[in-house]
Amino acid sequence: MVSRFECDKVRSCSRCGGCCVIREDKNLKTMDDLQIRKKIFGDHGVLYSKPTWEYTINITQKEKKKLESLAKTKKVMISIKAKKRIFENNELVILDYYLDHDTCPFYNERKKSCLIYEDRPKICKDFPHTKPNQKHDYPKPNINFEEVLEKIENGSGEWI
Numbered sequence: 001m002v003s004r005f006e007c008d009k010v011r012s013c014s015r016c017g018g019c020c021v022i023r024e025d026k027n028l029k030t031m032d033d034l035q036i037r038k039k040i041f042g043d044h045g046v047l048y049s050k051p052t053w054e055y056t057i058n059i060t061q062k063e064k065k066k067l068e069s070l071a072k073t074k075k076v077m078i079s080i081k082a083k084k085r086i087f088e089n090n091e092l093v094i095l096d097y098y099l100d101h102d103t104c105p106f107y108n109e110r111k112k113s114c115l116i117y118e119d120r121p122k123i124c125k126d127f128p129h130t131k132p133n134q135k136h137d138y139p140k141p142n143i144n145f146e147e148v149l150e151k152i153e154n155g156s157g158e159w160i
């Protein structure tokens, strides 16, 4: 994935809003994307059920609740979806979430500012010095990638 803008990590923020355009350009072929997600699932037990170009910034469970509540207060429409899933005690659970928008709905283009600046997610506070804070290996699932995707797509039973 290639970022759409170059952040100047040395000078102070110019409020360009580039980091609030949160969806990357699609620059992977569908088959390549599928192979990458399959490998991550097999090697690390982490499931990305959607094409990687759909994903945006990581939102924790706690942040999800907070953002939903702030969206209500600020009268902002938001859509938050599951990003990574892992198996825990043979059950598929959601590890984190993402904002399903090309540009963050909390970004105010006219004012060039964040509507929830004090309460913005950790990943926004850390930017551009973000570093992964989650471990990378989880129990290897006893099911193949295609089967899991199909079950999620069909929304069958306990599959989320």
Ligand code: SF4
Pocket: 019, 020, 021, 022, 104, 105, 106, 107, 108, 113, 114, 115, 116, 117, 120, 121, 124
């Ligand atoms: S929460 Fe604020 S800082 Fe973070 S992406 Fe949205 S508008 Fe930008």
